[in-house]
Amino acid sequence: MTAEIAIMSRTAVVLAADSATTVTSWKDGLQERRYFKGANKLFELSRSAPVGLMIYGSASLQGVPWELAIKSFREDLGEEQHDRLEAYPKRFFDFIEHHEKLFSEQARNQALFNLIGSAAYRMQKMVSDQHELDSLAGLSALSTAQVDQALDIIEATVDEMPLHALITDVDIANAIAKSSTSFIEAAPESLIIFQNQPDRASLVPKFVNTLIKYAVKDFINFSDRTGVVIAGYGKDDYYPSLEVFECYGFLGDRLIFSRQDPRNMDAESPAVIQPFATTSMIDTFRMGVAPDVFGAVFDSTSLALADFGRKVMEECGTPDAVQSERLAELVKEARDGHTDKWFHKIRNQHFFPLSNIIHSLPLPDMAGLAKSLIELESLKERVTKPSESVSGPIDVAIISKHDGFVWIDRKHYFKPELNPRFFKRS
Template identity: 65%
Template structure:
């Protein structure tokens, strides 16, 4: 888990992130989690341009730490600057996709094979369900003609799955050309329903084709998602910009990444200030709205139930000769509930969101940085006293990015003592 925040005014953007990281491993058949408090999640993306980057979610891109990509891109960029912040984002993801030194073509193929290996068990479960079995193990005693019929049904199921927007038919074709031959060669020894049963060998090509299609269509559901936040200015931009991307990793040779339009923000001369939390956001949302979002949802649901009970009771007490149908009653309840919620939310905006936004636009930069740090500390405190995991914790890194001062660290942790390593800072200079 992670807690991060971006606060934007017309003057600058402040980025803050905690340092907690969760490492998950399997031990004796049980999932074991360990928590550490020294992870870097906030980076300077350009040594010359006023641009910063934060990550949340997965700390690595299919086994390669994001930190390697970020710092390698920064070195590769050198003193080059771009007119638009969007260009930094495009160049960064292009660098990640085509850097074969960090993630080689062989590694990308191995990652694709691991993806197919995970989907193999899901496809066998689909086949087992069509046979009428609850466990893949039971398929070992199933007759080949029954497996054949169940595989036909599974192929139909896979074909009917919707292809996500970020994935194309070309991805399926590329995965087939990259891996089909390898999978068919090892299927008899490695896939449960074919092991030690030569009578099913003729089904392997069909199984592999369905497997590849299933894995690609479900890629987004099982990928290790990383949120990438890029903030700052291009040379021709005078107000800060915040761009947020959802990165799902490599599907073959292609990096699957999508801009999150809802969380991305652009400032201008008349824009209200922005408080945008990422990952764990409960206490930050409560601070800026004046009410916890889960409480808002609970009241919304309870209002519907109360209105439904009241409507039924009124009709019964009045002895209505032509009582409303259930559908009519639900329509009135929905309209009343939405109207009530709109009024309540308007009060939230007028009493909390708008005043806070107006104040932030007037805050000096040290106070903006202090606010960002305090909100992460508040999230960390909530996590520490309500959960045993402390998955939001550790030192808090804070940076301010402004048009003319560039990227400035306010709080930054080091894994070493700075006073003992002056040569480190000379090298950085």
């Protein structure tokens, strides 16, 4: 887990990130988690342009640390600058997608193989569930006809699965072309459903092709996603912009990522306070109410109104005057109107005043606000959870049009006074 924030005014954009990272491993069938407090999540993306980048979520892409990919891109970019900020993420993701040394063809094929292999258990479980078996071991007792019938049902189910907007039929066709042969060869020995079952050999291609289609369609749900935040200015930008992406990794040769609507500042725009990853305390600060409290009030209001309506009808001696469906409609209408009024009020009392004042804050105060909000999130994690998944030194940077990328707080894994040559090289 992590906590990050971007605060953007007409003058600059401030980025802040904690340093906690979680490493998950398995031992004797149990999941073990270890927490470290030295991860780098905030980077200068260009040596000459005022552009910064933050990551949250997975710390690596197909096993390659994001830090290595980001710094390699910075070296490749050199002194080159672009007119608009939006060109930097395009160039960045294009660099990653076509970098054959960092992400070799063998590594991409292995990632696809692992994706399909991880779906094999789930698909065998589908066959098991079709016949209400207690475990996958019971698959050996099924007849070939029963397995074939189950595969027909699963194949129809997979075909009906919606295709995510980021995935295409071409991705499925490419995955089948690349992987079907090797999986068909390996299935009789590696999959429980075919082990020591030579009479099921004719069903292997059917199983494998459905498996690959299922794995690709389910790719988004099981990928290690990383949030990528890019902020700053292009040469022709006078106000800062904020771009947010979610990267899901390679699907064959294609890098799968999505882009959120950009936040572009102008002379009339309200300030932006955008938290990422763990956001509960930051949301509470800027909205005046915690998200979980908002949800609890929303739900309890529905129950209270419905109960009140029934009691009124009973007091009037007409407990069945309003049908339950109509009562639910009236409750929803009253609840939504009530929620809109009080939520509008807290926005006017908390969010809008804070947004307006940020435009007037000096840059050091903007940086201090960003750091304080991350510290607030870290404090909540420390006193409410044993993991301290938001913790460690907080890195803070200010990006402005003419001063560029400026570090306000930055951790080092070494003592700066002992390494003057490092700063000369930089």
